[in-house]
Amino acid sequence: MWIERKALAQEIPASAGLDARQLSELLASLGFPVDGAATREGLDTLDVDITANRGDAMSHRGMAREIAAKLEKPLAPLGTPAVTEQSPVVEVRLESAACPIYSTAVLEVGQGTTPQDVQAFLLALEASPKKLPAVDASNELLHRYGHPTHAFDADRIQGAVSIRWAKAGETLVTLDGITRTLTTRDLVIADEAGPIALAGVMGGEGTKVTEATRRVLLESAWFDAKTVRATARRHSLHTDASHRFGRGADPAMATVARDLLVGRLQAWSGAKLVGAWTVGSVPAASDTLVLSASLLARVAGEPLSLAEAAEVLRRLGCVVDLLGDQLSVVSPSWRHDLAIAEDLAEEVLRLRGYEHIPSVLPPLEGPPEPLSAPYLQRQRLSRRLAHLGFHQTVTYGFISPEADAAFVSPENHAEGRILSNPLGQEFSVMRGSLLPSLRSSAEHNFRQGTREVRLFELGPTYASSAKGPLERHTLGVVWGGVLGGEDFLSPARPVREADLCGIAKALGWEGLPEVRVLGEGLFGFEVPVSGLPQAPERIIPAFRPFSRFPSVERDLSLLVNLGQSYEILAMAMKSALPSECLQDLRCVDVFRHKSLPEGRQAWLMRLRFQADRNLLGEEVDGWVSAALAAAEVLGAKLRA
Amino acid sequence: MDQLLPAEILEAGQAFPRALAACGDLDSLLRLKGIYVGREASHAARLMELLKVAPKEQKRDLGAAINALKQQWEEGLKHRQAELETAKKSLNALASSWDPALPPPTPAQGALNPLNRLMDRLVEVFRPLGFHVEEGPEVETEAHNFDGLNIPEDHPAKASSDTFYLAVHPELLLRTHTSPVQVRTLLRVAPDLAARGGVRFLAPGRVYRKDEIDPTHSPMFHQVEGMLVGHGIGMQHLKGTLEYALRALFGPHTEIRLRPSYFPFVEPGCEVDVSCPLCGAKGCRVCKGSGWVEILGAGLIHPNVLRYAGIDPDEWSGWAFGMGVERMAMMLSQTPDLRLFFENDQRFLQAMGGLD
Numbered sequence: 001m002w003i004e005r006k007a008l009a010q011e012i013p014a015s016a017g018l019d020a021r022q023l024s025e026l027l028a029s030l031g032f033p034v035d036g037a038a039t040r041e042g043l044d045t046l047d048v049d050i051t052a053n054r055g056d057a058m059s060h061r062g063m064a065r066e067i068a069a070k071l072e073k074p075l076a077p078l079g080t081p082a083v084t085e086q087s088p089v090v091e092v093r094l095e096s097a098a099c100p101i102y103s104t105a106v107l108e109v110g111q112g113t114t115p116q117d118v119q120a121f122l123l124a125l126e127a128s129p130k131k132l133p134a135v136d137a138s139n140e141l142l143h144r145y146g147h148p149t150h151a152f153d154a155d156r157i158q159g160a161v162s163i164r165w166a167k168a169g170e171t172l173v174t175l176d177g178i179t180r181t182l183t184t185r186d187l188v189i190a191d192e193a194g195p196i197a198l199a200g201v202m203g204g205e206g207t208k209v210t211e212a213t214r215r216v217l218l219e220s221a222w223f224d225a226k227t228v229r230a231t232a233r234r235h236s237l238h239t240d241a242s243h244r245f246g247r248g249a250d251p252a253m254a255t256v257a258r259d260l261l262v263g264r265l266q267a268w269s270g271a272k273l274v275g276a277w278t279v280g281s282v283p284a285a286s287d288t289l290v291l292s293a294s295l296l297a298r299v300a301g302e303p304l305s306l307a308e309a310a311e312v313l314r315r316l317g318c319v320v321d322l323l324g325d326q327l328s329v330v331s332p333s334w335r336h337d338l339a340i341a342e343d344l345a346e347e348v349l350r351l352r353g354y355e356h357i358p359s360v361l362p363p364l365e366g367p368p369e370p371l372s373a374p375y376l377q378r379q380r381l382s383r384r385l386a387h388l389g390f391h392q393t394v395t396y397g398f399i400s401p402e403a404d405a406a407f408v409s410p411e412n413h414a415e416g417r418i419l420s421n422p423l424g425q426e427f428s429v430m431r432g433s434l435l436p437s438l439r440s441s442a443e444h445n446f447r448q449g450t451r452e453v454r455l456f457e458l459g460p461t462y463a464s465s466a467k468g469p470l471e472r473h474t475l476g477v478v479w480g481g482v483l484g485g486e487d488f489l490s491p492a493r494p495v496r497e498a499d500l501c502g503i504a505k506a507l508g509w510e511g512l513p514e515v516r517v518l519g520e521g522l523f524g525f526e527v528p529v530s531g532l533p534q535a536p537e538r539i540i541p542a543f544r545p546f547s548r549f550p551s552v553e554r555d556l557s558l559l560v561n562l563g564q565s566y567e568i569l570a571m572a573m574k575s576a577l578p579s580e581c582l583q584d585l586r587c588v589d590v591f592r593h594k595s596l597p598e599g600r601q602a603w604l605m606r607l608r609f610q611a612d613r614n615l616l617g618e619e620v621d622g623w624v625s626a627a628l629a630a631a632e633v634l635g636a637k638l639r640a
Numbered sequence: 641m642d643q644l645l646p647a648e649i650l651e652a653g654q655a656f657p658r659a660l661a662a663c664g665d666l667d668s669l670l671r672l673k674g675i676y677v678g679r680e681a682s683h684a685a686r687l688m689e690l691l692k693v694a695p696k697e698q699k700r701d702l703g704a705a706i707n708a709l710k711q712q713w714e715e716g717l718k719h720r721q722a723e724l725e726t727a728k729k730s731l732n733a734l735a736s737s738w739d740p741a742l743p744p745p746t747p748a749q750g751a752l753n754p755l756n757r758l759m760d761r762l763v764e765v766f767r768p769l770g771f772h773v774e775e776g777p778e779v780e781t782e783a784h785n786f787d788g789l790n791i792p793e794d795h796p797a798k799a800s801s802d803t804f805y806l807a808v809h810p811e812l813l814l815r816t817h818t819s820p821v822q823v824r825t826l827l828r829v830a831p832d833l834a835a836r837g838g839v840r841f842l843a844p845g846r847v848y849r850k851d852e853i854d855p856t857h858s859p860m861f862h863q864v865e866g867m868l869v870g871h872g873i874g875m876q877h878l879k880g881t882l883e884y885a886l887r888a889l890f891g892p893h894t895e896i897r898l899r900p901s902y903f904p905f906v907e908p909g910c911e912v913d914v915s916c917p918l919c920g921a922k923g924c925r926v927c928k929g930s931g932w933v934e935i936l937g938a939g940l941i942h943p944n945v946l947r948y949a950g951i952d953p954d955e956w957s958g959w960a961f962g963m964g965v966e967r968m969a970m971m972l973s974q975t976p977d978l979r980l981f982f983e984n985d986q987r988f989l990q991a992m993g994g995l996d
Contacts, residue, residue: 301876366837389748
């Protein structure tokens with residue numbers, strides 16, 4: 001909100017002596033940071049950030065109240081003109097509790113226009129003066145005192161005025177020229193022909209004040225904050241008035257603002273008061289709050305004098321009684337945010353200055369909890385993958401349904417994972433797989449000329465269920481491009497599916513992961529993190545004796561059919577060998593060439609034996625023959 | 641004697657020494673050998689055929705001339721072969737001696753994401769104070785994300801213009817902050833809070849808000865939430881903890897400043913500034929000359945938040961804070977564009993994330 005320095009000084013003369021920086025720091029220390037400054041129409045203005053709970057501060061008077069309380073300096077008097085109330089000129093009926101008070105007046109407008117200084121004030125606040133005194137005065141009052149008012153063309157109102165809930169389907173053309181279809185939860189000002197204004201939000205086009213207006217009907221009321229917020233939101237109509245009523249205006253200001261408005265119209269244009277009257281009354285003051293010395297001391301971090309606290313609260317407009325070790329407090333009519341004792345403690349601290357709060361480390365009251373195993377597992381996994389040469393990505397949890405469908409199983413229906421209000425189709429489904437996101441990150445890197453892409457992500461994926469998307473932590477890994485060839489020893493070769501299997505194995509995944517081809521020379525897999533081993537329960541496992549005798553290694557070159565399952569062959573060979581002596585069996589080379597018999601390939605199998613004694617050549621020969629015989633049963637042959 | 645030999649053979653004989661010298665390797669020497677003394681179609685073979693058909697009286701002289709020539713060629717070839725073999729050996733010797741200036745094979749180097757590293761660092765900083773890590777789902781209930789946090793039913797943040805909702809589960813949304821982890825954790829620990837001696841934890845995680853993607857906005861970002869519940873906890877404990885933590889993060893000379901602010905789930909609420917870690921509070925572009933940088937929002941837990949979880953606010957109290965990870969990462973690294981954090985360029989990840 002823009003605050004003009006001169007107008008502020010008219011409300012709190014003590015602020016005139018502060019320079020812009022001092023004033024900004026003062027406001028920030030009170031909870032109103034200044035976001036910027038500007039000079040318009042020769043007037044200096046500050047852009048003050050006001051939190052949503054402080055509707056009362058959204059005006060020059062509101063800011064002035066805060067500064068006055070902090071500096072312990074007086075506010076300027078309001079200078080309200082004396083307006084004598086009479087019997088109603090027009091019948092006004094309050095038909096809803098959402099409007100407990102409605103102050104009004106009818107005036108015959110005079111000849112003058114809005115004074116230059118008021119026009120400049122409005123321009124400085126980026127508001128546009130209409131040069132119609134009734135409209136500009138209402139606008140000026142809003143910025144200066146924070147109380148929204150409205151002026152109707154009295155001659156265009158038909159019969160009695162009522163403040164009532166709209167009837168379903170009723171329409172109103174608001175001042176912005178848009179026809180609004182109303183609901184029964186919209187509070188309206190209506191005449192006998194129908195709604196003429198959306199209460200606390202915007203006036204109607206049909207009764208607006210123009211140059212032709214001869215008589216005005218002023219409105220200075222108080223509307224329920226929730227009702228105004230709901231209507232503003234329902235019609236996407238956020239105005240200066242709805243902003244202030246929606247955050248809680250001061251009901252006691254209704255009559256005062258009407259008087260100020262009448263006074264301005266009389267002074268600016270010689271308007272003649274026909275009659276002023278008020279329907280309803282200011283709602284009862286809010287409940288009494290109790291602030292105990294112990295709560296105040298607990299929040300503040302040290303015992304504070306209740307007498308001093310009472311003094312601070314009084315400066316803010318509260319009515320305070322000191323009763324033993326507690327304060328009984330009635331907050332002022334403009335402070336709707338003071339609802340509990342903690343709010344009062346905050347006010348005391350705020351005016352005292354947060355810089356006075358002591359700094360203390362909280363005592364430990366119980367044993368700390370360890371970090372959870374799943375959290376530690378993910379920490380370990382990401383470090384392991386980074387050490388294996390992979391880069392950790394962060395991608396959005398929502399992707400396009402097409403990309404998603406290509407990677408999830410058909411039973412994981414996208415329907416249960418779709419957002420109702422996505423940023424766009426490409427961000428509309430909570431992903432069932434990390435691979436589409438990893439693929440686009442990989443493609444980005446390839447487009448940048450990267451030779452080899454190694455990425456991983458640890459993040460949730462979603463599975464549809466009756467209760468909503470189920471989240472499970474998933475690890476996705478992609479690898480593609482050219483591996484090696486960047487030094488004089490390692491030859492360059494394309495990344496292969498088997499490389500990804502090796503990574504899965506290194507991470508402790510049992511069996512083969514489902515490796516997907518994500519593009520030319522780009523592969524990926526994903527596995528649930530819960531399927532990967534957690535840290536063992538024992539820090540150091542139980543000791544298992546190992547042999548100190550030398551191991552014996554034998555290679556068997558086998559001709560096997562193309563398409564032979566390695567798992568099955570290895571299992572058959574292992575079952576023919578003494579498990580206590582077989583240390584390792586693996587394929588160390590694959591040879592495929594036209595020189596081999598058609599449909600065959602050569603696998604070089606390496607067998608390693610070890611026992612708690614020296615192994616004899618003959619017994620190892622026997623084992624190798626047995627392994628060969630087992631392989632031959634599956635169609636393998638010793639390669640000559 | 642030469643007149644007995646054909647002119648082209650004589651020419652070949654004259655060219656031989658030059659041809660021999662021109663052979664730079666064993667392969668070309670082998671080809672030259674084939675041309676001169678090979679078994680078929682070589683100069684020597686042609687000479688032998690010539691000898692066969694020569695008149696008897698010439699055979700002796702011709703034979704001697706041919707032998708001399710052949711011997712000369714063979715010796716030349718043999719000599720050159722020895723020369724070339726020696727040269728090759730010394731070349732091999734040279735090649736096998738390793739030049740340490742050659743790029744050695746290095747293991748592939750990956751990187752953690754900078755956002756994760758920053759969150760890990762925060763966890764590390766709070767661990768010695770007894771904080772552990774709590775986590776919650778990103779798809780949350782409206783109750784955990786709003787209601788349990790004292791956020792009024794008609795709060796604008798609940799609007800579909802601000803928060804993503806699930807289409808067929810309208811009560812579910814993408815959490816807009818890590819604060820629902822507060823609600824979940826308080827609900828879980830409430831029954832045995834006294835036995836535990838309160839609770840203190842960090843909740844790092846991903847959150848979603850309906851913002852269009854631009855250099856300073858992203859519909860997904862990270863937050864770290866901190867919470868502590870105990871007996872007699874007040875603003876002094878919040879200040880003490882944050883002073884410790886922010887000094888651990890930014891250096892021992894860091895100052896902190898609390899300013900009043902408002903969040904529905906705390907009372908009192910505050911914004912916390914740190915003395916600018918980039919210029920040492922002298923005033924720079926990052927702190928806009930003020931010497932202070934806003935780093936997080938915090939406050940004492942609102943009694944309604946404790947009540948919602950079944951915790952008596954007359955006995956227990958606590959504080960909570962929440963900070964934006966990307967904001968802090970951008971501030972610390974001077975990264976000009978938020979989108980770089982989600983592009984996942986390996987160069988960016990290597991430079992910004994790296995490894996411990």
